[in-house]
Structure formats: structure tokens, C-alpha cells
Amino acid sequence: MKKTTPTIDTIFEVLNYGAKNGVMHLNTTNDRLLGNRLQLNDSNTEVINFGSCSYLGLEFDERIKKGAKDAIDNYGTQFSSSRAYMSPRYYEELEALFCKIFNAYAIVTPTSTLGHIGTIPVIIHDKDAVILDHQVHNSVHTAVNLVKAKGVYTELIRHNRLDILEERIQALRQKHSKIWYMADGVYSMYGDVTPIREVYQLMEKYPELNYYVDDAHGMSCFGTNGGGYALSQKPIHERMVLITSLAKAFATGGGVAVFPTKEMAHRVRTCGSSLVTSGPMQPSGLGAAIACSKIHLSNELYSLQEELYENIKYTNLAIKKRGLPLVAESNTPIFFVGVSLPKIGYSIISRMMNDGFYVNAGIFPGVPIKNTGIRFTVTRLHTFKEIDNMLDALAFHHAEVLKEENFPISKVYQAFKMKEPVERQAEQIVTTIEKQANLFTEHSTSISGIDKFEWDNLLGNRGTYNWEGLKFLEESFKGNTESENNWEFDYLIVRDKEDKPILATFLTTAIWKDDMLAQEGVSVQVEAKRRAANDPYYLTSKLVSVGSLLTEGDHLYIDKTSPYWKEAFGILLEKMAVLQEKYKASGTLLRDLKQGDSEVDSYMMDNGYFKLGMPVSHVIDSFNWNTREEFVSTLSTRSRRHIRRDVMDYVDMYDVQIAKNLSAKELEHLYSLYLNVKSKSLLLNTFTLPYKLFKNMASHPNWEVMVLNLKPEFDKRAEQKPVAVVFCYVTEEKYNPMIVGLDYSFQDEFKCYKQALYRVIERARGLNKKAINLGFAATVEKQKYGARLVNVVAYMQAQDNFSLEVVSSMNVAEIVNV
Amino acid sequence: MRLTKEEFSIFNLTSKIKMVENDGIYLIKKVIDDKHEIRLFLLYGFYVEVYCNYKLNKMLEVKPVVSKKWLNTFYMGLINQSNFC
Numbered sequence: 079m080k081k082t083t084p085t086i087d088t089i090f091e092v093l094n095y096g097a098k099n100g101v102m103h104l105n106t107t108n109d110r111l112l113g114n115r116l117q118l119n120d121s122n123t124e125v126i127n128f129g130s131c132s133y134l135g136l137e138f139d140e141r142i143k144k145g146a147k148d149a150i151d152n153y154g155t156q157f158s159s160s161r162a163y164m165s166p167r168y169y170e171e172l173e174a175l176f177c178k179i180f181n182a183y184a185i186v187t188p189t190s191t192l193g194h195i196g197t198i199p200v201i202i203h204d205k206d207a208v209i210l211d212h213q214v215h216n217s218v219h220t221a222v223n224l225v226k227a228k229g230v231y232t233e234l235i236r237h238n239r240l241d242i243l244e245e246r247i248q249a250l251r252q253k254h255s256k257i258w259y260m261a262d263g264v265y266s267m268y269g270d271v272t273p274i275r276e277v278y279q280l281m282e283k284y285p286e287l288n289y290y291v292d293d294a295h296g297m298s299c300f301g302t303n304g305g306g307y308a309l310s311q312k313p314i315h316e317r318m319v320l321i322t323s324l325a326k327a328f329a330t331g332g333g334v335a336v337f338p339t340k341e342m343a344h345r346v347r348t349c350g351s352s353l354v355t356s357g358p359m360q361p362s363g364l365g366a367a368i369a370c371s372k373i374h375l376s377n378e379l380y381s382l383q384e385e386l387y388e389n390i391k392y393t394n395l396a397i398k399k400r401g402l403p404l405v406a407e408s409n410t411p412i413f414f415v416g417v418s419l420p421k422i423g424y425s426i427i428s429r430m431m432n433d434g435f436y437v438n439a440g441i442f443p444g445v446p447i448k449n450t451g452i453r454f455t456v457t458r459l460h461t462f463k464e465i466d467n468m469l470d471a472l473a474f475h476h477a478e479v480l481k482e483e484n485f486p487i488s489k490v491y492q493a494f495k496m497k498e499p500v501e502r503q504a505e506q507i508v509t510t511i512e513k514q515a516n517l518f519t520e521h522s523t524s525i526s527g528i529d530k531f532e533w534d535n536l537l538g539n540r541g542t543y544n545w546e547g548l549k550f551l552e553e554s555f556k557g558n559t560e561s562e563n564n565w566e567f568d569y570l571i572v573r574d575k576e577d578k579p580i581l582a583t584f585l586t587t588a589i590w591k592d593d594m595l596a597q598e599g600v601s602v603q604v605e606a607k608r609r610a611a612n613d614p615y616y617l618t619s620k621l622v623s624v625g626s627l628l629t630e631g632d633h634l635y636i637d638k639t640s641p642y643w644k645e646a647f648g649i650l651l652e653k654m655a656v657l658q659e660k661y662k663a664s665g666t667l668l669r670d671l672k673q674g675d676s677e678v679d680s681y682m683m684d685n686g687y688f689k690l691g692m693p694v695s696h697v698i699d700s701f702n703w704n705t706r707e708e709f710v711s712t713l714s715t716r717s718r719r720h721i722r723r724d725v726m727d728y729v730d731m732y733d734v735q736i737a738k739n740l741s742a743k744e745l746e747h748l749y750s751l752y753l754n755v756k757s758k759s760l761l762l763n764t765f766t767l768p769y770k771l772f773k774n775m776a777s778h779p780n781w782e783v784m785v786l787n788l789k790p791e792f793d794k795r796a797e798q799k800p801v802a803v804v805f806c807y808v809t810e811e812k813y814n815p816m817i818v819g820l821d822y823s824f825q826d827e828f829k830c831y832k833q834a835l836y837r838v839i840e841r842a843r844g845l846n847k848k849a850i851n852l853g854f855a856a857t858v859e860k861q862k863y864g865a866r867l868v869n870v871v872a873y874m875q876a877q878d879n880f881s882l883e884v885v886s887s888m889n890v891a892e893i894v895n896v
Numbered sequence: 897m898r899l900t901k902e903e904f905s906i907f908n909l910t911s912k913i914k915m916v917e918n919d920g921i922y923l924i925k926k927v928i929d930d931k932h933e934i935r936l937f938l939l940y941g942f943y944v945e946v947y948c949n950y951k952l953n954k955m956l957e958v959k960p961v962v963s964k965k966w967l968n969t970f971y972m973g974l975i976n977q978s979n980f981c
Contacts, residue, residue: 388908
């Protein structure tokens with residue numbers, strides 16, 4: 079399986095799961111909509127809509143409806159022409175009205191997304207830098223990707239961290255004369271806002287800073303003439319561009335781009351791709367928008383805003399009184415109550431619908447998968463009574479579903495990094511005890527605390543992590559100078575009442591590079607940034623992972639014949655969360671799991687993990703041969719040709735031995751061969767392994783150091799040295815070549831890598847092993863030797879997805895460069 | 897939802913009127929002049945005075961009662977003191 083970014087697969091799984099459960103992809107069945115009552119799908123029961131972004135409820139205003147109807151009567155259902163050629167007369171009137179509303183220069187766009195697409199490529203120049211707030215709306219990312227593809231420097235910063243923004247401005251201002259900070263006025267998921275005044279202060283301080291704001295959810299609700307949240311704080315700045323939507327509180331559809339100067343507006347109007355090549359906003363929308371603009375320019379708007387604000391205040395109070403975990407308190411009409419896991423969110427929404435309330439799932443990709451929540455909105459049309467009733471239902475079902483799922487509320491607070499009210503903590507202890515009543519968990523922080531016979535019986539023959547192998551790893555990865563080479567070890571065995579193991583595994587906690595599972599091209603970029611910043615820990619995270627960075631294979635023993643295997647799995651995930659807290663790690667990872675296990679897939683997704691593709695692993699488990707020629711004859715015709723030409727023709731040029739009693743100098747040379755390979759391989763981008771590990775391997779009875787020397791007639795150097803080395807771990811049944819070192823100056827002429835691979839196979843055959851774990855990478859090469867591909871996946875849960883998004887945002891540039 | 901006096905005070909007149917109409921218990925009134933009267937309501941466990949134009953049947957001002965002494969003299973002991981909070 080090729081390594082992939084998690085986004086599309088996970089979006090599909092998460093949303094499809096919601097659709098299957100009847101809470102996503104819904105359809106209304108009302109013949110006619112009146113106010114906020116909806117009929118959904120086949121149900122005849124009405125639900126009150128708490129998911130509408132039409133915050134002022136203007137969609138039912140007779141004047142606006144008449145505006146739309148009159149425009150259709152006058153111009154038909156559409157006016158089909160690019161605005162580059164001509165625009166229906168309504169445009170001129172509407173844009174003039176918007177200039178008054180915003181007290182700036184406005185251009186109407188068919189949608190706000192098309193507004194971004196039309197504006198960003200025109201106003202951002204090749205030498206500008208773009209800094210995106212982590213939570214800025216997806217449509218801004220979409221448009222920024224267009225300029226990124228042209229080479230414009232872009233980066234993400236953590237949400238609303240203006241201190242970091244200032245640091246980045248200071249760093250970038252030497253190279254970039256314009257730095258654009260892109261953020262939302264009101265954020266669409268949590269409903270929090272950008273600290274606009276602080277952004278303005280930075281603009282005063284740094285003339286390079288320009289501000290680009292998407293204020294879709296602030297439009298109409300805030301500010302003079304309903305100009306939005308950003309302009310309610312400060313008038314438009316000379317270095318600011320604002321994009322807003324007419325499809326939320328404005329209630330007509332469409333978008334507006336607002337500029338500080340006429341020239342800038344004219345340039346976007348003339349060159350913006352969506353204004354040249356896309357269809358225009360249609361007469362109905364234009365007519366409605368003109369009518370709505372007139373309301374915005376009247377005093378009536380302030381009464382509407384005030385009515386909405388009353389509902390917002392009431393909702394904030396009502397949430398507090400019910401003790402619901404509101405993720406961000408603000409004075410906007412968007413509310414987000416944390417639940418953490420998608421399955422809990424969907425279950426609550428389903429129950430809410432049965433009780434007559436429609437609320438949204440706040441779900442991936444809008445938020446990190448572990449930060450799922452119930453997102454709801456209030457509009458001017460809701461009554462206090464409706465808000466009260468909805469929140470009564472939400473408080474009830476929130477508590478009930480968490481209880482049913484044995485998911486303590488403390489974990490919800492933890493997921494959102496919120497402080498838990500003290501009285502809730504007692505509940506957590508009770509729930510945990512209840513959950514573990516039928517199973518017993520044995521936990522040790524060293525393999526010495528685990529029975530050797532039992533461990534080897536469960537996991538001993540899978541790879542390098544039998545009891546002795548783990549003892550070796552513990553000794554090698556402690557007391558090192560570099561923090562990335564000091565790991566924490568934890569061992570878990572979950573047993574049933576009869577003491578029978580249902581689940582066994584080991585976990586290590588270590589610093590990982592965030593791009594470890596990313597495509598090689600991404601790692602190239604990240605490594606360049608690490609070097610430029612002189613910070614080897616840039617984009618790295620401490621992770622609690624099943625297995626370790628130096629082991630491969632299925633690290634998880636699980637007895638799926640036990641009726642309690644899911645509970646045991648649940649305990650594993652819970653323990654991982656506890657370890658994450660204990661070691662202050664930022665995420666948890668289960669790796670090397672078999673691909674295509676739909677039961678595990680859905681279990682992991684239910685528990686807030688997303689799936690990552692891992693590089694393909696390779697195994698040779700057929701040894702029906704005795705001689706070299708017999709080995710070659712087991713291969714495919716094409717491979718035979720390759721192996722004869724690239725391997726067998728060179729066999730006699732090498733002396734191969736299992737090295738014993740290596741001197742310090744010899745070992746240092748072998749280590750340098752490893753470093754050669756490490757510096758070239760970014761497929762699994764890991765930190766450099768410590769020298770101490772190699773020293774330990776050289777003296778450990780289970781490790782073999784296979785050294786390849788060229789015979790003297792082929793090695794003309796004054797001092798002959800090994801040209802390749804393979805460090806292999808030997809278990810009862812398997813041979814595990816774990817680390818390769820090469821002298822690349824001999825690679826082309828003597829094909830030392832191919833030779834090393836073959837010698838590993840020959841050695842395993844000679845030792846009568848049943849299989850060789852050939853590890854990741856070099857698929858094409860390994861297949862020539864008859865290796866079988868093993869597709870595995872990983873499941874990850876991150877405390878926040880900032881780093882992952884930074885890494886995945888690098889994919890675009892790479893694809894374009896390809 | 898029961899609000900405290902402080903919470904009640906953050907709302908505008910329209911909202912306060914709605915709350916009084918929906919959740920308030922009317923207790924007593926005092927006529928001020930030929931157009932205006934003050935109506936006393938028990939709302940969420942505290943007293944609320946509503947200043948009204950009774951000819952237009954329009955509520956003009958709604959506020960929680962803050963002075964226990966004033967309440968007692970104004971309504972001459974007709975009010976149950978235990979509800980004053």
C-alpha cells in the first residue's frame with residue numbers, strides 16, 4: 079500500500095458512517111419551509127433546526143423574497159454571460175450598496191469561495207509570504223494552494239497565536255516585503271473570533287503585515303450596517319482585504335470581496351479568475367441581495383442584531399447552567415459542545431433528532447477527529463423556550479451516551495485541553511473501575527517484569543521483539559545524550575477471568591518526526607526546514623506507539639475468539655491515553671496492523687483514530703531450494719535474469735562473514751556505512767540511531783553482524799574495509815535483517831546492496847529459518863528475490879492536528895513540482 | 897431556566913418582558929397616575945417590578961426589586977418576604 083495522506087479516506091469513513099447512521103447527508107421533505115421547523119428524510123415528525131447559519135432569519139422576509147421574484151420577472155432565471163463581457167444592471171446597484179455597507183470598495187462574487195479564488199491569486203505576489211491561521215476556513219486554503227503552486231511561501235501557525243505571528247513576521251520580513259496573515263473573523267466550528275484589534279496593532283508595528291480575513295459567519299450579525307465581526311472592531315485598514323458570504327445571515331447567497339482601494343478592487347474585478355471565467359450571481363440572488371442590502375442600511379438591522387444577541391446571551395448562560403463542556407465561549411451564534419469521539423457525537427445527534435432537535439456534527443475534517451463535538455447555532459427565530467428545551471435534551475443525552483460508552487467526561491475535557499470542573503473527576507474513577515470489572519490488566523515498565531515463557535509464546539516469533547530482544551532495546555535506548563534516543567517502555571497483557579491472555583503488546587514512547595510516514599518529497603522539504611532553522615526537533619512529536627521505531631511486524635497479540643476482545647482493545651486504548659498524559663506525549667499510534675480488517679477499522683474510527691497507510695513490508699517465507707541455482711529457478715523469468723546478472727555474477731567477488739569481536743575502529747566504520755544509508759533514505763524518516771545501539775548489537779548473542787568485503791583483487795584501496803553490513807536479529811523461526819549499511823562508492827560497480835540482500839537470504843536458509851522479515855522500502859528490488867508484500871496500516875490519534883496539517887500541506891508543492 | 901437577578905439584568909427590555917410574560921407570576925400592582933402603574937411579579941425566585949402604560953397595555957421598564965425596605969413599604973406587607981432573594 080502506498081503511503082497516503084489520511085484526509086480523503088478518513089473523511090469518507092467518518093462522513094459515510096454518519097450518513098449510514100442517519101445523521102449526515104439528510105434531506106428535508108417539507109413541501110414548504112416556515113421558520114425553523116424541518117421534516118427530515120422519511121420522518122413525518124418535525125425537528126427544530128439548530129443547524130442553520132441564517133442567523134438573522136431573513137430568508138423568510140417578504141421584501142427580500144419580492145426582490146428575488148421581481149428580478150426573475152425582469153431578467154429571467156439566469157443571465158448567462160461572464161462578467162468580463164457584461165453584467166446585469168443589478169450588479170452595479172448592489173456593489174454600490176455594498177460600498178456603503180462596508181465603507182470600502184466591494185465586488186460581488188457568486189460565492190465566497192469563488193471570491194477567495196478570484197482575489198488571492200491577484201493580490202498575492204510571488205515574493206509575498208502567506209501565514210495561515212490553523213483554523214482558517216478551508217476555502218481560503220483552497221485558494222492559497224493556487225499561489226503556493228506558483229512558489230509563494232506559505233506556512234500555518236497555531237490558532238489565534240498572535241505571539242507566534244509576530245515571531246514569524248520578524249523572521250520573514252527580511253526576505254518578504256509583504257506578509258499576509260489569513261484568518262477568519264468568526265470561526266465556523268467553535269464560533270470563536272480573531273483578536274482583530276491585536277492584528278491591527280501588529281499592522282501598525284510591521285508595515286510588511288497585510289491582513290486577509292474571511293468573515294462569512296460575522297456578516298450581518300455584527301457591526302455598522304452588518305459589515306461583519308472584523309469591521310465591527312475597526313474600520314477597514316489600508317492593508318486589509320475582506321471576503322464575506324451572503325449565504326449565511328445575509329440570506330441571499332453570493333459573496334463579496336472588500337478592498338481598501340478602488341485600484342485593488344478594479345484589479346481583482348479585471349483579473350480574478352472567477353470573475354472572468356465563472357458564471358455570475360443570478361438575477362434572483364442579485365434582486366434579493368439588493369433588497370437585503372437596503373435592510374442592512376436601515377436602522378431595522380440593529381433591532382435584528384439585538385434580537386440575535388439576546389439569544390446568544392441566553393444560550394451562553396443556559397449552557398453554563400447545564401455544565402456542558404462548551405469549547406469556546408464567545409458572543410457569536412455558533413456553539414460547540416465537546417464529545418471527543420465521532421460515535422458519541424453521532425449517537426447524541428441521533429437521539430436529539432428523535433427528541434425533535436436538529437444539531438450538527440462538528441466533525442473531521444472541520445476539527446481533529448478526537449475533537450468531535452455537537453455544533454449548533456442559534457438564530458433570531460429561536461425562542462428562549464426552544465433553546466431551553468434543546469439544551470435540556472442535549473445535557474441529558476450527552477450524559478447518557480457518555481455513560482453508555484463508558485467514556486468519562488474527564489476525557490472530553492482532556493481532548494479539548496480544557497480544565498475539568500472538580501466535581502466531575504470522581505465519575506471518571508467509577509467508570510474506569512466498572513469498565514475493567516471483567517478483565518485484569520498486567521502492566522510493567524520493563525520486560526523484566528513479564529514472564530519470559532508467556533511473552534515469547536505470545537509474541538516471541540513475530541520479529542525482533544521476543545523477551546531477549548526487548549531487553550536489548552531497553553538497554554540500548556536509555557541513558558543516551560540525544561533525547562530522541564531515550565524511550566519509555568510499557569508492557570500490557572490483558573487477561574480474562576481465567577487468567578488467559580486476550581491481548582498483549584508493548585508500547586514505546588519516543589520523539590518521532592511528524593513526517594515519518596509522509597511521502598519522501600515531503601520529508602525532503604521538512605528536513606530542509608529543520609536545517610534552515612537549525613532545529614532538529616522542528617515538526618517532531620512525542621508519541622506513544624505500539625511497538626517501537628526499531629521493530630517491525632504485528633506487535634499486537636489479540637485473541638479475537640474471546641468474546642471480550644473489544645473490551646481488551648478498549649483497555650489498551652485507555653492505557654495509551656493514560657501513558658500519553660503521563661509522558662506528556664502529543665499522540666498515540668497503533669501501527670503495523672493488518673490492512674482490510676473492517677472490524678478493527680470501524681472500532682478504531684469509533685474511538686477517534688484515523689487510518690494512515692504505511693510503507694509496504696516484505697517477507698520471504700518459502701525456502702524450497704538448496705543451491706544458488708535452485709534459488710534462482712524459484713523466481714519469475716524476469717527476476718531470474720536480474721538476479722543472475724546483478725547478483726550471481728558478483729557472488730564470487732565477495733567475502734561474507736558473520737563478524738565477531740569487532741574492534742572499536744571496525745565498528746565505527748560499520749556505523750559510518752549505516753549513516754550513509756540513513757542520509758539517503760527518507761521513506762521512513764527517523765532520527766539517526768545511536769552508536770551505542772550498534773555497540774550492543776555487536777556483542778549480543780541474538781544479533782548477527784553480516785559483513786561484506788570485496789575480495790582484495792576487487793578492492794584496490796590501501797586499507798580494505800567492508801563495503802556493506804547488515805545487522806540481523808535471529809529468533810527461533812525468523813531471520814530479521816534490521817539495519818543496512820553501504821559504501822555507495824561501490825554500489826554501481828559491485829552492486830553491494832543487492833549482494834547484501836541475497837546473502838541475508840542465503841544465511842537465513844543456512845540457519846533453517848522459516849521466514850525473513852525484509853522490512854520496508856525497496857519494493858521493486860525485494861520482489862525480485864521472491865519477497866511477498868505485506869500491506870499494513872497504522873491508526874493515529876493526535877491531541878491536535880496542527881503538525882499533521884503542516885506536513886500534509888507540503889504535499890501540494892511536491893505534486894506540482896512532480 | 898431559572899436566572900439570577902444579575903443574569904436577568906443583562907437582557908434587553910424585550911427579552912425581559914418575554915421572560916416575565918412566560919415565566920413570571922403576577923402578584924400585585926400599584927397605580928401611579930392616570931396612565932401608569934407598577935406591576936409586581938415573582939420571577940425565578942425574585943421580585944420584578946414592571947412599569948406599564950396600562951392604557952396602552954405596554955410594558956415600559958422591567959427591573960428586579962433591589963430594596964427590601966422599599967418593597968415592604970410600597971406594597972404594605974402584602975408580599976411574602978421569604979420570596980425576596
